[in-house]
Amino acid sequence: MRPRRRALLIALPGLVSLGACGTLAPASPAEGGDRAPPSLLAALAAGAPPAGGRLWRLDAAASRLRIVAFRGGSAARLGHHHLLEAGEAQGALWLPTQGLAGAQGELRTRLDALQLDDPRWRQEAGGEFNEKPLDAEAVAATKRNLLSPQGLNAAAHPEVRLQLVQLTGAAPWWAATVALTLAGRTHTHRVALAVAQDAQQLRLQGRLVLRHTDHGLAPFSILGGLLAVQDEVLLDADLHWR
Known part of the structure; x- marks a missing residue:
């Protein structure tokens, strides 16, 4: 059995902020991953869009795709x-012109373009997110460790892809099956979407609970679990389309 990469999403102040240790080769579908559907963005780039419909x-400037990671362990407040x-x-x-059967969709974002812990976001979130500020050096160290070969290995897997597998329901409520590809492994998830649409704009809002272990990543812990990261993280999406 191959060891799962240990991805640290929180850490002891002054030690590390977001790092990793251990290794993991990309998992194939036969090793527990799912298969991603054909790429819509690749088809469009090749000049082969779906017929009809x-x-x-995506209006990237108006959209927001955010991941929330939570501290854990008996000393979590550190x-x-x-x-x-x-x-x-x-x-x-x-x-499609009629119904949702056969709908296709894809989102891509580069790991090296991730932004971490903007003070404005933390202040806006309030509560425990605004208890203790993080300085710029800690945030930079967090990103370096996250993208390192021992972490998500952004050099080998530079993109995160979210692809639509199936879409059902009726506006203003859709239910989507999506395939998330991260660190070389694809796993399918279900997400509920709130839909607002007119002739020129489409807005989709949804939240998805992910687990490190679904993607071959072991939640980090130190000191016998005294300080750890929770397995669950939250993907919060507010997507605007034109």
Whole structure:
């Protein structure tokens, strides 16, 4: 059995903020991962869009794709919760003329474009996110360790991809099955979406609970679990399409 990469999403102040140790080769579908659907963005780039229907493009400037990571362990209050946000993203969504069967969609964002723990986000979130500030040096160390070969290995797997597998429901409520590809492993998830649409704009809002272990990542802990990261993280999406 291959060891799972240990990804640290919180840490003891003054030690590390977001790091990793251990190794993990990318898992194939036969090793527990799922298969991603064909890439809509690649088809569009090749000049082969789906026939019929309507194509929507992501308005990245108006959209927000954020990951929330939570501290854990019996000494959790010595660590920090973290807010990570996609600094840039591209996406496309194709919807059939009638119904939702056969809908296709894809989002991509680069790991090296992730933005971490902006003080404005933490202040806006309030509560425990605004208890203890993080200085710029700690945030920079967090990002370096996250992207390192011992972490998410951004050099080998520079992108995170979220692809639509199935879409059901009726506006203003959709239910989506999505395939998330992270660190070389794909895993499918279910997410409920709130839908607002007019002739020129489409807004999708949803929250998805992810687990490190779904993607071959072992939640980090030190000192016998005294300080740890929770397995669950939250993906919070507010996506605007034109």
